[in-house]
Amino acid sequence: KAGKSSNPKQEFTSLIEKEGMPETIIEDVYKELQEQHPLLSRIKYVYVKYLTKWLLNDNPKQLAKWGEITDEIEKEIKSGFRVVDINQSKLSAFLFISKGLLDLGPTFLDNYVRTVLKEAIAYGLEEGIINGAGVKGEIVGINRNVAAGVSINTETGYPLKEKIKATEFTPVKYGELVGKLVKSEKGFIRPVTSVDLVVNPVDYLTKIMPATTYLTADGKYVNGVFPFPTNVIPSSAVPEGTAYLVLLDEYFLGMGMNSNAAIEYSDEYKFIQDQRTYVAKLYAAGMPKDNTIAIALDISELQPLMSLF
Secondary structure: OOOOOOOHHHHHHHHHHHHOOOHHHHHHHHHHHHHHOHHHHOOOEEEOOOOOEEEEEOOOOOOOOOOOOOOOOOOOOOOOEEEEEOOOEEEEEEEEEEHHHHHHOHHHHHHHHHHHHHHHHHHHHHHHHHHOEOOOOOOEOOOEOOOOOOOOEOOOEOOEOOEEEOOOOOHHHHHHHHHHHHEOOOOOEOOOOOEEEEEOHHHHHHHHHHHOOEEOOOOOEEOOOOOOOEEEEEOOOOOOOEEEEEOHHHEEEEEEOOOOOOEEEEOOOOOOOOEEEEEEEEEEEEEEOOHHHEEEEEOOOOOOHHHHO
């Protein structure tokens, strides 16, 4: 109704100012992205709205102290909270829609916009979660060294993680790699029941699949064989020859929306073509909770499983 009124821009602006952008819209869009992009399905996002700070538990393991029944209570439990500044960045895309499509109704238009924009948003999120530098409006990716006290370059952002050479996924070698994710920077042991291996789709077929597949005695191939429970997640945002062993549920992604600028459009830019320009924006802040939740692997010389026997 607002789009087809005599003054649609004013009608739409008034609608947003009165109603705001419902939280369910953010949840629905992100849910759709999760269903089709395995990387995003492993990220636990938090809808932070307009918050500028967030509390993370930085001291998860604290022991009570044993003593005699008549002893004084001596153990003080410290909160261990770390305040995280939520400096939200903008992820945006635009598209043109013929004004004639408005006659097809809001349901069609909603589906059309989602179909066109959700892939752009999904790939933008994946790129940021994996490769974000943390400067110039980018979130911080899992490929960055975010250790306490690390120097941040104003141009290139956080330094890249040093790669660990991985030539085989035998129990001993793979166990050593997974073991690097178990202990936090502060030395606390985190429970790890499974890990995520994020790889380029080409590397999955040429490196990971041969390294985790064997031929049984009855002539059948069994693939996806890891010494430790592993979720393999292909992503085109990962460069070939590289993989990231990571605990994706330990990545912090805070998502919010500016209710006055979530969606904007203009009829002037493509006036002659009788098209309306839509600009969609998503605001988010993201970074690894700890530098030890991910390691970078050089898998350029990863050996096939069969060649090791």
